[in-house]
Amino acid sequence: MVKQAVILAAGLGTRLHPITRVIPKPMLPIGTKPILDFVVEELEQAQIEDIIMVIGHKREIIQEYYRDNPKIRFVVQDQINGTAPALYLTKDLLRKEAFGICYADDIFDYTIPVMKQLIDQYQSLGARLVTGVEEVSRAELQIYNSLSLNPIKPDLFELHQIIEKPKDAFPSNYTSTGRFIATHELFDEIEQLRSDEGAEVYLTExxxxxxxxxxxxxxxxxxxxxxxxTKENWIRTSSAFSHKQIE
Known part of the structure; x- marks a missing residue:
């Protein structure tokens, strides 16, 4: 059973300046709750017992807000050098078994927590990696990613590659959302990546x-x-959740 998860929440949030100069992006409100609360609640409802949060910019605000939650531990990413190094900081805090990964930008409206759905699929498949996917427009593929995959069932695909922000190569209309289950082998792959000094290394690699x-x-x-x-998506999300009267 997957009982640990990592939330990657250390970004600078430059696309939401100037507000993120003083408030870390994951703490921006959706209704009266910060974005991070939706991610934490999803993990708690999925029976995740140990949540490791990678934080950086304005981290003291996040630490203070969650200081009374016994399920949350913090890791600080002092150098913003990419999502792969961010995740690697958590290696020694994770057991050598599968764990969840969440990008803090993405929140979900659900009946069954999306992370719980992925955990169930991971266990039934004996997988090495599982990610949530959805079909989107070509314009959205260019913003997110396009997946090379083969259908197994209407709701299940064999995954071959994630192509980030494609310009003209779109192997499918499916994109990977900000939720993963991965085995501890992922850290072996991060160790194999090399970067020029100062360059960011992305987890997708x-x-x-x-x-x-x-x-x-x-x-x-x-x-x-x-x-x-983004500013537009944050405003759109906040408006939609406010209409649902989520507080």
Whole structure:
């Protein structure tokens, strides 16, 4: 059973300046709750017992807000050098078994927590990696990613590659959302990545290496994803959740 998860929440939030100069992006409100609360609640409802939060910019605000939650531990990413190094900071805090990964930008409206849906699929498939996928427009693929995959069932795909922000190569209309289950082998793949000094190393590179080992799957989930990573999307999400009277 998957009982640990990592939330990557250390970004500078430059696309939401000037507000993120004083408030870390994951703490921006959706209704009267910060974005991070939706991610934490999803993990708690999925019976995750140990949540490791990678934080950086304005981290003291996040630490103070969650200081009374016994399930949350913090890791500080002092150098913003990419999502792969951010995740690698958690290696020694994770047991050598599968764990969840969440990008803090993405929150979900669901009946069954999306992370719980992925955990169930991971266990039934004996997978090395599982990610939530959804079908989107070509314009959205260019913002997110496009997946190379083969259908197994209407809601299940064998995953071959994640192509980030494609310009003209779109192997499918499916994109990977901000939720993963991965085995501890992912850290072996991060160790194999090299970067020029100062260059960011993206987690997708390591995930693609893990996918190449096989037993990697995309799962269409029940629920709706809301991206809060830009001003427009944050405002749209906040408006939608406010109409649902979520507090």
């Amino acid at each position: 390591a995930i693609n290496r893990l996918i190449s080992r096989g037993n990697a799957y995309g799962v269409t989930y029940e629920g709706k994803r809301w991206d809060t990573g």
